[in-house]
Amino acid sequence: MIVLGTVGAWAAHGRMTVEAPVVVPSRVVVAPLENRSGNRALDPVGSMVADWITQGLLRTGLVQVVDARTMLETARESGPSRDENYLRTLAERTGAGTVVSGTYFAEGDSLRFLMRITGAPSGEVRHTVDVVDAPRARPTAALEPLRQHVTGALAVLLDPRLNNWTARMSQPPTYEAYGEFLLGMQTFGLDYESSVRHFARAARLDSTYRPAMLWAAMSYTNLHRYGPADSLFRILDRNRTQLASYDEANLDYFYAGFVRGDWETSYRAGRRMLELAPGAGHALYAAGLTAQITNRPREAIEVLRRIDTKEGWGKAWAPRVYNLLARSYHQLGDYRHELEWAKQLRASEPNVGWTRLEEVEAMAALGEAKDALDLAVEGAAFPATPETWEDYSPGDFLWQAGRELRAHGHPTEARQAFERAERWYASRPANERATPGNRRGVARVLASLERWNDARAAYAALYKADSLTVEHLGALGVLSARLGRMAEADSIGARLVDDARPYTFGAPRLWAARIAAVKGDPGAAAAFIHQARREGYARLYLIHADQDFETLHDFPAFREILRPRSSPAP
Numbered sequence: 001m002i003v004l005g006t007v008g009a010w011a012a013h014g015r016m017t018v019e020a021p022v023v024v025p026s027r028v029v030v031a032p033l034e035n036r037s038g039n040r041a042l043d044p045v046g047s048m049v050a051d052w053i054t055q056g057l058l059r060t061g062l063v064q065v066v067d068a069r070t071m072l073e074t075a076r077e078s079g080p081s082r083d084e085n086y087l088r089t090l091a092e093r094t095g096a097g098t099v100v101s102g103t104y105f106a107e108g109d110s111l112r113f114l115m116r117i118t119g120a121p122s123g124e125v126r127h128t129v130d131v132v133d134a135p136r137a138r139p140t141a142a143l144e145p146l147r148q149h150v151t152g153a154l155a156v157l158l159d160p161r162l163n164n165w166t167a168r169m170s171q172p173p174t175y176e177a178y179g180e181f182l183l184g185m186q187t188f189g190l191d192y193e194s195s196v197r198h199f200a201r202a203a204r205l206d207s208t209y210r211p212a213m214l215w216a217a218m219s220y221t222n223l224h225r226y227g228p229a230d231s232l233f234r235i236l237d238r239n240r241t242q243l244a245s246y247d248e249a250n251l252d253y254f255y256a257g258f259v260r261g262d263w264e265t266s267y268r269a270g271r272r273m274l275e276l277a278p279g280a281g282h283a284l285y286a287a288g289l290t291a292q293i294t295n296r297p298r299e300a301i302e303v304l305r306r307i308d309t310k311e312g313w314g315k316a317w318a319p320r321v322y323n324l325l326a327r328s329y330h331q332l333g334d335y336r337h338e339l340e341w342a343k344q345l346r347a348s349e350p351n352v353g354w355t356r357l358e359e360v361e362a363m364a365a366l367g368e369a370k371d372a373l374d375l376a377v378e379g380a381a382f383p384a385t386p387e388t389w390e391d392y393s394p395g396d397f398l399w400q401a402g403r404e405l406r407a408h409g410h411p412t413e414a415r416q417a418f419e420r421a422e423r424w425y426a427s428r429p430a431n432e433r434a435t436p437g438n439r440r441g442v443a444r445v446l447a448s449l450e451r452w453n454d455a456r457a458a459y460a461a462l463y464k465a466d467s468l469t470v471e472h473l474g475a476l477g478v479l480s481a482r483l484g485r486m487a488e489a490d491s492i493g494a495r496l497v498d499d500a501r502p503y504t505f506g507a508p509r510l511w512a513a514r515i516a517a518v519k520g521d522p523g524a525a526a527a528f529i530h531q532a533r534r535e536g537y538a539r540l541y542l543i544h545a546d547q548d549f550e551t552l553h554d555f556p557a558f559r560e561i562l563r564p565r566s567s568p569a570p
Helices: 044-060 068-077 084-094 139-157 160-165 175-187 192-205 210-222 226-238 245-259 263-276 281-293 297-304 312-316 318-332 335-348 354-365 369-380 394-407 411-427 436-448 452-465 470-482 486-498 507-519 522-534 540-545 547-552 556-562
Strands: 024-030 096-107 110-119 125-135
Touching: 024 044, 024 068, 024 084, 044 068, 044 096, 044 139, 044 175, 044 245, 068 084, 068 175, 068 281, 068 312, 084 096, 096 125, 096 139, 110 139, 125 139, 139 175, 175 192, 175 210, 192 210, 210 226, 210 245, 226 245, 245 263, 245 281, 263 281, 281 297, 281 312, 281 318, 297 318, 312 318, 318 335, 318 354, 318 540, 335 354, 354 369, 354 394, 369 394, 369 411, 394 411, 394 436, 394 540, 411 436, 436 452, 436 470, 452 470, 470 486, 470 507, 486 507, 507 522, 507 547, 522 547, 522 556, 540 556
Parallel strands: 024 096
Antiparallel strands: 096 110, 110 125
């Protein structure tokens, strides 16, 4: 229980001046409990209780619940003080009309938990939950009784059907495992290496704790370590009945799309996440991202614009949200709106180069070629860094800008961008020029400058050093076709068609499509693009600017691939 100065309405002073989410009376947020035991080592218990109750409520699917990740992040941003302003701020930032809060203190060898349910924005205490005790040495013993008490109280207040969900949810994890899980949650999205260590340790400490395994797999996925992610996801897939509904949807969202390349299933899972947690920022993001990937840009825009990018989770992910919005408008050909969101993207992270790319693309499409090139040059002045959300290379940035300028009818400015990219790569110290990434960047630029022999030599050297990267072989096939070496192009194309390695996400078939397009076989090219999409190729938004597909722009089957899709009926 967060003890209020008086029982009654929250004070009016100190109210947030930012625009808050619309308050939904039936939306519930469970605040981390306040530790009054005098033992700082027991601080994690408050978040454990809040997370456990939240997961239990999410599993019912009968009330709107602010998911645990959003709750924990928003609670941290609401400040350390536990006065009446803390609860009001938490409610305002999550749009919750009902707040579950509490406190715990030591009494001999026991911990005593007190909780209450408060209405927002009035601050009226609507229910005081029965006291629950647990051994001080095993505080997680309180988790399930507290969940049952809170669910039962909410059943009376919000939805009588919740009475059917007061039975045991599952076995709570050990205290040590839960502590590691919370540490992993704190770094998820910021440091996936750290997250995966904590989640994996939590799973080792308690092999029955499925959420830890799920988040470990998600962390591996974000690190592009698909083998260990796949192994964990397979175990979870076989034990679905042990997962809460939201976790099950999260499993399908990650496993289907990011590991297996099945983006349609991932899209449906994103929509399911949104049904279960309508106010959760990352549920909105999952639904929006998969809508964009599956070529439903209108739906992506509608969903992504609902994310509050001023507070909590949405604030941290604002650049990604703005980037997806701008990209979706570009897919629709609505370049004015793309430019508006692209400017917000740049303003959100002005001190890195990559946030200017969408603005360059919008200006190129609007015919503002000189301004687009000037902005690309400005962006290229920022240093290369792997520290931002996306690895950033000024050379690659200029190359991408050149692609967009050429795609939208500005060949002179495009060539200037490519030439600047070539000079940037040449200006790097010898040890940087020797890295595979920079060597690949040079090869791409040479191909864009139509220096086919030079580009082929560059890719041949890359392939000799690394024959596993699909681009090295695929680009050799394309360049062989451009140089009239058709037998070699056909041989490479056949190898790409037969490439059955896992986790390539359609890349071999997409390179086979490029070879077919350059050879003048648009039907085969379109068929291979479709196959690449089925196998997991997720960057359809790049195809319109792909030099190798320029001959397909008037081919009906290719135009149909790029045509935005409608959303399915509810």
